[in-house]
Every structure is written in structure tokens, then in C-alpha cells.
Amino acid sequence: MKRLIEKGLMFGNLIRVNSTAWVALYNRALKKVTGKETALTEFHIDISGYSPEIGDELDDMDYLRPDGGNRQFILLTTEQKTAPLLNADLSVLRDVLRAFITENESQLFSLTARDAVLGEIDDQVWQFSGPADLAAIRHLTISADTTGNHVAEADRLTALIERFRTEPDGWWDDVLIAEMIEQAKKTGDVVRNPVHLQQTGFDVQDFWTSDFGGVYVIRSAKQPAMIFSDPKAHIDLPGFQTMTTLQVNQIAAWLARNALAEPIASARGADAAPILRQKIDFILVDAATRLGIDTGSGTRAELRRAAARMGAQLPSEIRGLSALLRYSEQGGDWPVIDSADPAYFYAIRATPGPARELINRLLSELGPSDVRQLFITHKPLFYRLYQTWSEPKQAYVAEFLAREYQIDKQGTRDALFGPEPGMAEPEVTARAAPAGPWGSARARLSEGAARPPVTPPWGFSR
Incomplete structure (x- = not known):
């Protein structure tokens, strides 16, 4: 540390x-x-x-x-x-x-x-x-x-002043006036300096707590939920859909039904390709350090050479994220990725709304190899996992965060998650039920996406 x-x-x-x-x-x-x-x-x-x-x-x-x-x-x-x-x-x-x-x-x-x-x-x-x-x-x-x-004493003097002003005989109440003078010696003039x-x-409404192994309580969604990091703490609770972080299909379906997540590739204002490319780098670093493969200084070229040496041990998340990266850069058909795919939770982010920060925290727990998002949204988990990483991974992550995140924290957050919401309540607009958190390709075309309509992207959450 x-x-x-x-x-x-x-x-x-x-x-x-x-x-x-x-x-x-x-x-x-x-x-x-x-x-x-x-x-x-x-x-x-x-x-x-x-x-x-x-x-x-x-x-x-x-x-x-x-x-x-x-x-x-x-x-x-x-x-x-x-x-x-x-x-x-x-x-x-x-x-x-x-x-x-x-x-x-x-x-x-x-x-x-x-x-x-x-x-x-x-x-x-x-x-x-x-x-x-x-x-x-x-x-x-x-x-x-x-x-x-001082606050309690000032409140007491304020109450005495109110009595002096409102009681009919306050002006002639020597005991009250003496009490006010004595109290003012402790508090000063609370009329001029309240x-x-x-x-x-x-x-x-929404919060995460470290109690009971870590629990997410999200009440602002149309279907309130309580999500447990520790399966042993899981209980059924009236008024909540209760899940554990191991029930990825149920969580994905709940996110979709409540429109709480969106694909990074089609998120408005997101520069998807650099985000996805960096996520791939993080996953490769994790795999390489676990397999004992040298990544040199951790440049993108060195990571690609390390990936070539992994063979069948190449992380399964890479296939889905690489397909999505190609789509972001070259267009074509949407890759079919559902919640059973290990890349699924790396490829989405929370939609604007009151639960946005909490949903991004949940997504970082479901996709912990994205160490940048983990550090930004879930520091308790980041520090706990950091102690279990190998020395090369610790060095890479610390150097990356110091170089890429510390110099422009707000800019990085805006790029990854979208701009901070304004003070006004978000407007609720009518929307057709999405096919998963991704919406439908036809709906995106109506928003100006210049890509041909295809079957619903990424399939349906099972």
C-alpha cells in the first residue's frame, strides 16, 4: 500500500x-x-x-x-x-x-x-x-x-429573546432580562450574529453498505432491489427484488427492465473505442501477471505480444470486447453478447439518474479487472483486491492511475460515465421497452446512428 x-x-x-x-x-x-x-x-x-x-x-x-x-x-x-x-x-x-x-x-x-x-x-x-x-x-x-x-447555548438565548419579545410582561420581567444578559456573555450577540x-x-434512497459482506440498496428504481455481495447474507425481503452478485443473469435483466444501464458503444457522447481498448489492456495485464508472462513496461504493443503467448488461456472477456471495439471503429452488425458472456458487464455503464454512481459501483464489482473504474467507483473493494495482486500488477496499476487519472480526475469521470447531472430533476421521457440495456438498433437509428437495422443487439438477458 x-x-x-x-x-x-x-x-x-x-x-x-x-x-x-x-x-x-x-x-x-x-x-x-x-x-x-x-x-x-x-x-x-x-x-x-x-x-x-x-x-x-x-x-x-x-x-x-x-x-x-x-x-x-x-x-x-x-x-x-x-x-x-x-x-x-x-x-x-x-x-x-x-x-x-x-x-x-x-x-x-x-x-x-x-x-x-x-x-x-x-x-x-x-x-x-x-x-x-x-x-x-x-x-x-x-x-x-x-x-x-455554543450551538445549544445560542439556541437557549434565542428562545429567551423570543420570550422577551412575545410575552406581554417581558419588558418588566427582571429575572428574564438578567437571564438573557448572563446567557449573552456565553454566546455573544445572536441577533446580529446568529x-x-x-x-x-x-x-x-440508494446506498451501499459494507455491513453483511457488502449490500446495495436501490430504492429509486421502478423495481427496488437489494443486491448482496455475500451469498450467505442473502434474504428475501418484501418490496425488494433480492439478488446476489453471483446471479449475473438476474442482475442484467433487472438493469434492463429498469433502464439503469446502457452499452458504452452507443452511449450518447461516449468515445467508446478508447474506453474499450483500455478495458482490454487491463484484462490482459491481469491475465499476464497471473500466468507469469512478462509485459515489459506495459505498453499496448507489449500487451499484444503477451496476449499472443497466452493461446487457449486468453481471457474469454477479450473476444466480446474486441468484437465490440471493431463495431465501434468500423461499424457492421452488433456483436451478440448477453449476460452469460464474461464481457457483458465490462461493456455497459449506468444511465443518468439518481442511482448512477451506485450502479457504476455495482458494475465495477461485477467486472473487477477494469481497475480504473474499480478505483473510481469502489475504493474499499479496490484496496482489498490490490493487496492480493502480484507485484507487477500492483506496479502497473499504480503507475497507470497516477499518470492517467490523477492529472484529470473530472475529465476522466466525464469520459467514462458521462457528465455530472445538473441540479434539476431529470426529465422522464416515454420510451419503448428495451431489448436488454442496449435498446434496439432501430431506436438508435432514429437518434441518428448511421448503421443498418439488425436484430436486437447483444441478444436478450436470460
């Missing part, structure tokens, strides 16, 4: 804490959460205030989630909103924290100028006794205050 850290692919973009004042503020908050303090004089924190160095020091890499309860967070600065979230057990946590900081930035800026802000993200589920309890996660609530309770946090509740 040292190679990833050195190249900024792990623990990157963290906030550096190296001042005596910040360390003291952090220790005050840490004492409240864990009852312990750090002896470190310099460390780094993520968006939630979690520090891998302190986790190592305390021998507790989950110290901001004591006893497996709700996730706690410590804010020293609003600049934490740009940092990643480490040890994320719920995929939406970073988005929720970032939205909370953004919506309350001016208030949090004032609060963190004098104290650390300590908070909790409450999923309103007391205990997870089994996967069925995940369906109860529909809303996350954030409660936050400084270690000196201290009140907005937007502390967030609705959650």
Missing part, C-alpha cells in the same frame, strides 16, 4: 493538522468521543475528522464509530469538505457531510474559529440485527455542536 500512498492514490487530499491550537481543539473533541487523546503533534484528517495516524496510534481504525454505532465527526475547518472520507461504511456519508458543511459554511466557519465542532450522523436505526434492517435506512440526521456547546445550523436532515 506504500506505493499507493506515495502516488497520492491512498490517503490523498487529507487535511494536515500541524498547529498546537488545532491539535488541542482536536483532543478536546476526541476526548468526548473516545475518552482518549492523541500524543501526535502532526497528523492528517478526512472530511469527518478521522485520522489514519491516530487510528494506528489508538489501535482502533474505527474510533469515530465507537461500538459500531453512529458515525461521529470532528470539524476543525470548513476546508474539510474537499477531503475524502476514509473507512466509509455507508456510501452516501461523504455526500451528506459535504452537503451539511456547504449549507452551513458561514456558521461552521464562525464556530470553528473558536472551537472544534463535534457531531453525529444518525441513521435512526438502533441496531442492525440482520440485512432486513437496512431497509429502514431512509433518512440521515446530523446533530452537531462545539465541544463548548448561530443556528440549517439542513441537518437528508433523505437517502
Whole structure:
């Protein structure tokens, strides 16, 4: 993992804490959460205030989630909103924290100028006794205050001021006025400088959790589904279609029925050929390193020579992706590829919509040889698999990501998955039922594709 850290692919973009004042503020908050303090004089924190160095020091890499309860967070600065979230057990946590900081930035800026802000993200589920309890996660609530309770004290003064303004005898209530003056000594002028946090509740439709071996909960689809990475955790649940990641045909059919995926080759705005060619490279690197075939510096020419030496051991995904690549570059008939083909999940991406990021995460788990997509969409799985790879593959992947992805993260994401959706709700347009996630060739022709109509591309998901 040292190679990833050195190249900024792990623990990157963290906030550096190296001042005596910040360390003291952090220790005050840490004492409240864990009852312990750090002896470190310099460390780094993520968006939630979690520090891998302190986790190592305390021998507790989950110290901001004591006893497996709700996730706690410590804010020293609003600049934490740009940092990643480490040890994320719920995929939406970073988005929720970032939205909370953004919506309350001016208030949090004032609060963190004098104290650390300590908070909790409450999923309103007391205990997870089994996967069925995940369906109860529909809303996350954030409660936050400084270690000196500035928000609570300000709320109390605001309530006293309201009594003074509305009660008929407030002007003559010496006890009330004295109480207001005393409270103002603690909080300052909350009329001119109000201290009140907005937007502390967030609705959650779709999420992935690391609990129970990894579970995808997707409620925004027309047919809600729960997909389990661990077959042993699989259960039937009313209101959900439940599947495991081993049931690839069922997942493909569900994606098609709900129009959640589309072929890269016909996705609007996608430059399919370079994407498919790179996916082939990744699969060849994986196969070559497993077979002990030298790939040199990993150039495309060297990978093609390595592929020629594989013979019958050439990965089966290559045939389908190569056929699709030829179609993208030369046209002709659509290759017939269905969900039984190993290339299937490498050749599709999520369609725009509320579940897009989660579907792309699911596709990366179903096609883990595409290490770039795996790194972008599913870092917990990427880091876990990275430790199992051979040294040559680790070196190739780290060098590629540092060279090709780190220099233009947003541009790469846009090229692979399409541009980020706007703030407006996506328009729902009438559409004929697609033949698999690919739609029909005739429908694509009506959108301007200059290719002859053929039988439905890629066949039907069985």
C-alpha cells in the first residue's frame, strides 16, 4: 500500500493538522468521543475528522464509530469538505457531510474559529440485527455542536429573546432580562450574529453498505432491489427484488427492465473505442501477471505480444470486447453478447439518474479487472483486491492511475460515465421497452446512428 500512498492514490487530499491550537481543539473533541487523546503533534484528517495516524496510534481504525454505532465527526475547518472520507461504511456519508458543511459554511466557519465542532450522523436505526434492517435506512440526521456547546447555548438565548419579545410582561420581567444578559456573555450577540445550523436532515434512497459482506440498496428504481455481495447474507425481503452478485443473469435483466444501464458503444457522447481498448489492456495485464508472462513496461504493443503467448488461456472477456471495439471503429452488425458472456458487464455503464454512481459501483464489482473504474467507483473493494495482486500488477496499476487519472480526475469521470447531472430533476421521457440495456438498433437509428437495422443487439438477458 506504500506505493499507493506515495502516488497520492491512498490517503490523498487529507487535511494536515500541524498547529498546537488545532491539535488541542482536536483532543478536546476526541476526548468526548473516545475518552482518549492523541500524543501526535502532526497528523492528517478526512472530511469527518478521522485520522489514519491516530487510528494506528489508538489501535482502533474505527474510533469515530465507537461500538459500531453512529458515525461521529470532528470539524476543525470548513476546508474539510474537499477531503475524502476514509473507512466509509455507508456510501452516501461523504455526500451528506459535504452537503451539511456547504449549507452551513458561514456558521461552521464562525464556530470553528473558536472551537472544534463535534457531531453525529444518525441513521435512526438502533441496531442492525440482520440485512432486513437496512431497509429502514431512509433518512440521515446530523446533530452537531462545539465541544463548548455554543450551538445549544445560542439556541437557549434565542428562545429567551423570543420570550422577551412575545410575552406581554417581558419588558418588566427582571429575572428574564438578567437571564438573557448572563446567557449573552456565553454566546455573544445572536441577533446580529446568529448561530443556528440549517439542513441537518437528508433523505437517502440508494446506498451501499459494507455491513453483511457488502449490500446495495436501490430504492429509486421502478423495481427496488437489494443486491448482496455475500451469498450467505442473502434474504428475501418484501418490496425488494433480492439478488446476489453471483446471479449475473438476474442482475442484467433487472438493469434492463429498469433502464439503469446502457452499452458504452452507443452511449450518447461516449468515445467508446478508447474506453474499450483500455478495458482490454487491463484484462490482459491481469491475465499476464497471473500466468507469469512478462509485459515489459506495459505498453499496448507489449500487451499484444503477451496476449499472443497466452493461446487457449486468453481471457474469454477479450473476444466480446474486441468484437465490440471493431463495431465501434468500423461499424457492421452488433456483436451478440448477453449476460452469460464474461464481457457483458465490462461493456455497459449506468444511465443518468439518481442511482448512477451506485450502479457504476455495482458494475465495477461485477467486472473487477477494469481497475480504473474499480478505483473510481469502489475504493474499499479496490484496496482489498490490490493487496492480493502480484507485484507487477500492483506496479502497473499504480503507475497507470497516477499518470492517467490523477492529472484529470473530472475529465476522466466525464469520459467514462458521462457528465455530472445538473441540479434539476431529470426529465422522464416515454420510451419503448428495451431489448436488454442496449435498446434496439432501430431506436438508435432514429437518434441518428448511421448503421443498418439488425436484430436486437447483444441478444436478450436470460
